[in-house]
Amino acid sequence: MMSTSLPLLMEAEQLTKLLATDEHKLLILDTSSAENHAKHHIPGAIHIEPKALQCGTPPYPGQLPSVEQLTEMFSRVGLSDDKHVIAYDDEGGGWAGRLIWTLDVLGHKNYSYLNGGLAAWVNEDHPIQTSINTAQASDYQVTIHPAPIAEVEDIIPNLGTDNFAIWDARSAGEHNGSKVLTKRGGHIPGAVNIDWLELMDRDRNMRLVNLEQLQQRLDALGLSKDKQIVTHCQTHHRSGLSYLAMKILGYPNIKGYHGSWSEWGNREDTPIAND
Known part of the structure; x- marks a missing residue:
C-alpha cells in the first residue's frame, strides 16, 4: 500500500x-x-x-x-x-x-x-547520532515482484521500437567504448547516455537537480513518460539514481536492468554499438 x-x-x-x-x-x-x-x-x-x-x-x-x-x-x-x-x-x-x-x-x-x-x-546542522542502532528484528517474508526488473530478454526484442527507451547512467567514456570494464565496451543500441553525476546539485548539498529542467531534458532526448524506460549502469548502482529520479518525476513504466553492463558487456549474444 x-x-x-x-x-x-x-x-x-x-x-x-x-x-x-x-x-x-x-x-x-x-x-x-x-x-x-x-x-x-x-x-x-x-x-x-x-x-x-x-x-x-x-x-x-x-x-x-x-x-x-x-x-x-x-x-x-x-x-x-x-x-x-x-x-x-x-x-x-x-x-x-x-x-x-x-x-x-x-x-x-x-x-x-x-x-x-x-x-x-x-x-545544514540537523541532529546527528554517533551510537549504533540495532533494530527490533522482524520476520519479513520476501515476495519477488518482477515488474521493476529488466532482464536481457526484456530488452533485446524491444530495441528500436517506438515505445521503448534505455537510459545509460554510466560515464560518457563507458558509453562510447573508450573506457572498457568488461569483455566488450560500448552501449546498448539506441541507449541514451546521461551520467548519474549530472543528476546531483553540488551547490545544494547533493540534492537532485531542478526536476522541471530535468524533465525537459529527458523529453528532448526521447526518455519521455509515455515509453517504457529501462535504466542501467555497470552494476545497477549508479542507475539506482536514474531509476529514483524517474520515480519522483512520476514515470509509470520503468525498470532497472540489474545485470547492467557487467552482464551485457560480458555476454557474446548481446548487440553493442559504439557510435
Whole structure:
C-alpha cells in the first residue's frame, strides 16, 4: 500500500519534524559507507551495507540478491508492511535509489528519499547520532515482484521500437567504448547516455537537480513518460539514481536492468554499438 501522507521526495526539514512525533512508523535506512555511518547518522537510522543490496557474484555482481539474502537483510533491519522507509546515502542517491528499487521488487511501496541524503542533513546542522542502532528484528517474508526488473530478454526484442527507451547512467567514456570494464565496451543500441553525476546539485548539498529542467531534458532526448524506460549502469548502482529520479518525476513504466553492463558487456549474444 502506498503512503499518501508522506512525500516520495522528502526534505531534511520535513524529516526533522517527523522525528519529533510518533505519527508515522518510520524505518530510517542508511546506505552510506560503514565509515560514514559510524561517524554520524540520522537519529534512529539503521545501516545497510550498500553492497548487500547486490548479489556480489561475478561476473554479474549487481544482480538482485537471493531470496534468502533479502529475507535475512530486511528481517534484520526490521522491515514490515506498516513501516514507512526513509532511504538515504552519502553519495547523492545511487545506493538509496538502489534500495528503493529493491523495495519496489519486494512490493513495499511505503518509502521516501531524503533529498541530499547525509550531505544535506549534516551540512545544514540537523541532529546527528554517533551510537549504533540495532533494530527490533522482524520476520519479513520476501515476495519477488518482477515488474521493476529488466532482464536481457526484456530488452533485446524491444530495441528500436517506438515505445521503448534505455537510459545509460554510466560515464560518457563507458558509453562510447573508450573506457572498457568488461569483455566488450560500448552501449546498448539506441541507449541514451546521461551520467548519474549530472543528476546531483553540488551547490545544494547533493540534492537532485531542478526536476522541471530535468524533465525537459529527458523529453528532448526521447526518455519521455509515455515509453517504457529501462535504466542501467555497470552494476545497477549508479542507475539506482536514474531509476529514483524517474520515480519522483512520476514515470509509470520503468525498470532497472540489474545485470547492467557487467552482464551485457560480458555476454557474446548481446548487440553493442559504439557510435
